[in-house]
Amino acid sequence: MASIDTAPKYAKQPIDRNDLIQKFAALAGLVLLVIAFSLANGAFHTMSNAVTIALQTSTIAFIGLGATLTIITAGIDLSLGSVLALAGVVSALSAQVGIPVPIAMLIGVLTGAVCGLFNGLVVTRLKLPPFIATLGMMMIARGVALQITGARPVSGLPESFGTLGGGSLFRIVEMAPNGFPKVIFPGIPYPVILMAILAVAVAVMLRKTSFGRHLYAIGSNEEAARLSGVKVDRVKTGAYILSGAMAGIAGIVLMSRLVTGQPNEGVAYELDAIAAAVIGGTSLAGGVGTISGTIIGAFIIGILRNGLNMNGVSFFIQMIIIGLVIIATVWIDQLRNRK
Template structure:
């Protein structure tokens, strides 16, 4: 029978796993509390259409949050994902419109642009030994500048319906013809971005929990020097997390621009904060070594439901920024208290 270690001055000490579970259940409790409050204040909140809308809105936060979680677990940070998202999206759009590439090839090019940005971030941190904050801050500015330069700071439009299929299509969408002869949507279907989000979340969660690479990611965040002495290639593992983050940012950019059927070089501003917030709300520790994808998904839905509910209740966008900012501050403060204890 196992016992929890005791501290004579503080009482029982909790393991990292126990602390992670407490944080995750706290985030889940917050999620249910928000759902109850907003369902009471708006009759349209608990509807199938709104549920699909929330899930679709959450995809961008969740995909970026998955990458942010892996980076933060290693003890790093990635501030560039919002700008990389924009650069990848406009590159995909320009490849389709200006170069005449098929949409799948153009979007693959956009994802590879995100991957390249992740590689540069990773090499700047592992080879040039730049602090992650500085390296990714530089990439944030460079990627945004390149996106604005290649588009002339104008939106790329006229991309055609096929470009919007990924972002606006849905699986099992049901449409019936009413008595008046007009089509009526009986079930909106599961949006393709939501399916993509679920598949990627499951894949990365399995990678973190069931593979050697995942164990190495946690060990690097817990103690990089001990991991190195144990035979872990710390630089390679760190590089992988930034490449993954960049790739997911590129994918998110393609999905988001597909939803808009227009590529906006100014898209993705402040998205990096949503990504980091979703990870931290879900229990990922900013000092590294602790975090789960399931927790990040809960955190992403907390942010998504909060925004959706505030919109339904007519709260202005400026007030929403204040509220979400306070939520982020409170979450990071709780994380710091947890780490001190």
């Protein structure tokens, strides 16, 4: 779970004490969850489960990164789950017709980016509210994904299509005397590594580039940003393109893990992503949010799911608990802000 521990350092903002408290509150919640689940079930606290959690969380984290960018501009991206599916199947279809896997995957990510561009243009040119623009894209992308696959899974993919989602770094396997392979160290799955890299990259972009600063400026006060010479339309469109590309990455990673293109994958994932961002302290009113917070939020959701599963809590009860967690965190956040 190395990435959990390093997450808060990505975008540490010593500026705002409230921000730090928020972060530590979320982080403390995360640690408490880990302790509670470890006590409840011995199997929780194992290396292989940690790897599983990180792997499961990576999908929410990818699209959580995208969601955070748009929410910081006081927008929203509801199309993430559908774009994920579309990008994944486009990538799978490309690989199926013989396009080399890396290029096929790149096509998938580009598909996501194009969907994002469309969202951005609808928001900035047609001046529609982001909620509406991306709600439209949510249906369009899902429809296209189902149409081009005939609603059937895309299978028969080359083996290498599964490497990104299924492979691991530093995996150590030893042959046991009884002839069965014994996993000494499960390795760090590529999606987890990718998640860490992207989280750091996006956090640096937010903190250290003018593009990142302009995202906050737009979310904080769009007219002030415009009158300060921020190219508001361009920056906003950029946020949606990146958001779409993140959904694209999530799509290819997920489909690679399944080694199939699933046009029905990712339904309602955008809500998990938005929940992760919000739990991590991103404000839907815009102007506020960090990547470290979103990663913590994603892990809180991921660990809750995993731990509750392990303790035999039904999926339906899990939904109830996660729903309550979202309401409680945002409520606590508001109580603090009212002060």
